[in-house]
Amino acid sequence: MRPILTLALALFSLAFVGCDAAKKSNFAGRWISKETRVDKGIISSDRTDIIVRTLSLDSNGNGSLNITLNGRVTQSANGKWSVLNDVFFLDYENGQTVYLRVIRITGERLVIRNPDGSERIYDRLQ
Numbered sequence: 001m002r003p004i005l006t007l008a009l010a011l012f013s014l015a016f017v018g019c020d021a022a023k024k025s026n027f028a029g030r031w032i033s034k035e036t037r038v039d040k041g042i043i044s045s046d047r048t049d050i051i052v053r054t055l056s057l058d059s060n061g062n063g064s065l066n067i068t069l070n071g072r073v074t075q076s077a078n079g080k081w082s083v084l085n086d087v088f089f090l091d092y093e094n095g096q097t098v099y100l101r102v103i104r105i106t107g108e109r110l111v112i113r114n115p116d117g118s119e120r121i122y123d124r125l126q
Contacts, residue, residue, distance in 0.1 A: 027088065030124070031057075033052070033120050033121060035052075037050075050070055052068045053067050063079065063080070063081035087099060109124070
């Protein structure tokens with residue numbers, strides 16, 4: 001029984017590393033995620049909001065996360081970034097940190113899990 005369990009764990013870890021290898025060099029670049037949200041109005045017409053999240057990461061460890069709502073910056077975080085296993089983090093002013101759980105990263109896409117359990121897809125900008 002034990003050899004089967006060991007083999008299963010080894011295959012699971014290889015599958016995880018093969019799909020979700022989170023090397024720092026894979027993250028460097030610019031990433032963008034766009035979301036359209038429609039709020040249904042009771043009295044007035046529907047309101048559409050466009051939320052754009054931009055993640056800019058350089059190979060020296062400097063990074064920024066900007067969130068805009070209808071073209072206006074609502075949040076901005078600049079600082080040092082790193083990756084540890086499947087967790088991406090950005091340390092910024094006053095010792096605060098943004099943590100993102102990485103589900104998958106490829107040459108074109110970065111998929112993270114939000115705190116509510118949903119997934120957000122970032123596309124790499126060329």
